[in-house]
Amino acid sequence: MSWGITTKTKPIIKLISISFNRLSRDDIDSIVLIEQQNSHNPWSKNQLIESILNPANLCYSISMKNKIIGFLMAMRTLDNADILNISINKACQGKGYGNKLLHYLIKELKDRMISQLILEVRASNQAAIDFYLKHGFEEISLRKNYYMNNSKHPNQKEDGIIMRLKF
Template sequence: MEIARMEAGQVSAVAALERQCFSEPWSERTLAQELENPRAAFWAASEGGRLAGYAGMHRVLDEGYIANVAVDAAFRRQGVATALLRTLLEDAQIHGLSFVTLEVREGNLAAISFYRKLGFQEVGRRKGFYTAPQEDAVLMTLFLSGNSADSAR
């Protein structure tokens, strides 16, 4: 598996993956704009030339906000999400971030368990954050002691 910065040539495949994974997917236009955003870090995982997954994060001052993590159904449970999250956390370390946070559907127990294994803690909830279906978001944060992503390894 290869992890590299998302490129313009991958936007269509990433948008298709968004449609596969999310009830309210980002558009190709939105994804393409993220490539121009200097505060964004979007990474793609490929296997045999095929997009296996992608993840993106926004950096604001010393804070990181994970926007999306998506893995193609054919590549799940093969370490793709772990490799992508570790890449985001390494990016956070390079940029001296204090913490990284994300929202996850309260009903997505597999994702919540996955994030906990990486060291994320539940720090709050956002009532009615998701639609289609309506659901609360669990807010999870990983505090980076000494600006190090070592706790995720």
């Protein structure tokens, strides 16, 4: 004769608190580190500061446990906006934080009556292209030899793909 013990347990759900904040100059060190982690041709500290301080730009961070894990910079024009830069800390990639940050921006743009979002991505950056296509962006144009420094072939220029999301 054997005895079996059966117990019922509830799954443990861990809530992770994230927040969105406007970027300020005080955030620059965190932003520079994330930018350098993720780009073969990172923006300089001065370029990042100029974007943050530009009143026409919408610059946000996503934070977890009060630590910045990603950022997004977009420039507003009349009825559209251009994504200038978006980046998530390497350790946090693939967990949906880029999605959350993009959705936060889209909500902010809709609240400002902006009707479309435009961006440009390196033709070799297939992961970014797939990310944007998944979110409803469409490829609308190609800028031949737009980027001076090619990620894979430093002596060649690289094409830029222009993508758009209408809402």
